[in-house]
Amino acid sequence: MKNFDVYPRYDIEPVKARGSWLWDENGEKYLDLYGGHAVISIGHSHPEYVRRIKEQVEQIGFYSNSVKMSIQDELATKLGEQSGYPDYQLFLCNSGAEANENAFKLASFHTGRKKIIVFERGFHGRTSLVVEATDNKKIQAPINDTGNILRLPWNDVKAFEEVIDESIAGVVLEGIQGISGIYLPDDHFISAISKGCKKHGALLILDEIQSGYGRSGKFFAHQYYDVRPDIISMAKGMGNGFPIGGILISPEIEPWAGMLGTTFGGNHLACAAGIAVLDVIKKEKLVDNAKTIGQYLMSELGKLNGVSEIRGRGLMVGIDLPVEAKSVRSKLLLDHHIFTGSSSNAHTLRLLPPLNITREELDIFLGSIKKVLSEELAISN
Numbered sequence: 001m002k003n004f005d006v007y008p009r010y011d012i013e014p015v016k017a018r019g020s021w022l023w024d025e026n027g028e029k030y031l032d033l034y035g036g037h038a039v040i041s042i043g044h045s046h047p048e049y050v051r052r053i054k055e056q057v058e059q060i061g062f063y064s065n066s067v068k069m070s071i072q073d074e075l076a077t078k079l080g081e082q083s084g085y086p087d088y089q090l091f092l093c094n095s096g097a098e099a100n101e102n103a104f105k106l107a108s109f110h111t112g113r114k115k116i117i118v119f120e121r122g123f124h125g126r127t128s129l130v131v132e133a134t135d136n137k138k139i140q141a142p143i144n145d146t147g148n149i150l151r152l153p154w155n156d157v158k159a160f161e162e163v164i165d166e167s168i169a170g171v172v173l174e175g176i177q178g179i180s181g182i183y184l185p186d187d188h189f190i191s192a193i194s195k196g197c198k199k200h201g202a203l204l205i206l207d208e209i210q211s212g213y214g215r216s217g218k219f220f221a222h223q224y225y226d227v228r229p230d231i232i233s234m235a236k237g238m239g240n241g242f243p244i245g246g247i248l249i250s251p252e253i254e255p256w257a258g259m260l261g262t263t264f265g266g267n268h269l270a271c272a273a274g275i276a277v278l279d280v281i282k283k284e285k286l287v288d289n290a291k292t293i294g295q296y297l298m299s300e301l302g303k304l305n306g307v308s309e310i311r312g313r314g315l316m317v318g319i320d321l322p323v324e325a326k327s328v329r330s331k332l333l334l335d336h337h338i339f340t341g342s343s344s345n346a347h348t349l350r351l352l353p354p355l356n357i358t359r360e361e362l363d364i365f366l367g368s369i370k371k372v373l374s375e376e377l378a379i380s381n
C-alpha cells in the first residue's frame, strides 16, 4: 500500500531530535526554526517530557472517559493557573480542527443560533465546519458549503459592526493570524468584536491553536488586549508533538451530559504529555523567554538588508521579503541546514521555533539568512 500523496516533501528524514535540533539518517544536523508547524513548544524530546510519558505508559496509557481520571484534573488545574483562566472549564480533544469544531458547536448550542463570523486570511482547520471557516477555497469540498459562515475583512471595525446581530452564534479569530503570514489584530478591532459579541449575545471564540501556549510572549496572544473570550481553542504547543487539543470554556456556559464527547480526548498519555509541557514552561520560564528572545530576534532581523517588513510577537514571526520566500527557505534548509516555515503569502517566511531556543541558536540563523538574502538579492538585481 502507498500513502495518499498530499504533501510536497523535502528529501530529508529526521531520525533524532533534541531541543532545537534535528538529525537525519546520515548524522547531519539541522536547526529547527519551524517547530514542525509551531508544535514544538518545550523543545524536541525534552527529558522531563520523555520521563513523564514513559512513566505514564508503564502505568496506564488509555482508558475511556467513562471513568474517574485525576490526571485530567491535574492538567486542568495547572492550565487554569498558568493561563490566567482558573475559573474556566476544560474540554480535551485531539487536534486543532477538532477543538474549533467543538467551539463552534458549543457556541451554537449555547445561543441556539447557526451563523459564525470569521475573517479573511483566517485558518481554522480542515474538517467539516472549520474548513468552511478557513479562507482557502481550494481545500473546501462541496459538502463543506453550509452557508453558515460569514467572512469579513480583517481589522475592519465598520464591516464587523454592519454584520453582527442576533443571528450570530459566535465570532472566531486567531490571536495572531498564522498561516496567512503573521498578522496581528488591531486593538480597536478586537475590542469592537468583544463589545459587539456582548451586545448581541454572540460568543467570542479565540483560536489560539498556533498563537497560544506562550508562543507570543504571553500565555495566549489575546492577553495583549483587554478582552476575555467565551471560548479559547488550543492544540499544537499543548502536547509538544503528542496529539492533544482542547477548548477553555467560560463559566457562564453550562454543560449537559453528552453535549460534547470524544473517545481519545483527554486520555492518560495525552494528559501526561500536556502536564509535562506546562511544568517545563513554568520551571524554565518559557513564556518570558519567548518574549525577550523574540524581541531580540525581531530587532536583529530589522537590521538586515533585503527585509521589507517584520511582523509578530514573541517567537511567532513573519518576515516579508522582496524575493520569493520559497527559494530563501530552500537555501536555508539545503545549504545551511535550517528549517523555517512558509505561509500562504509567497513573500513571507514564517518562524515558529521552540520556546526555549537560545540567543546563540538564533545567531546561527541570523548569520545564515543574511548570506542567503544577499545571494538572492544579487540574483534578482
Ligand SMILES: Cc1ncc(COP(=O)(O)O)c(C=O)c1O
Binding pocket: 095, 096, 097, 098, 100, 123, 124, 125, 126, 174, 178, 179, 207, 208, 209, 210, 211, 235, 236
Ligand atoms: C490557527 C489554527 N487553527 C486551527 C488549526 C488546525 O489545527 P490541526 O491541524 O491540529 O487540526 C491550525 C493548524 O495549523 C491553525 O494554525
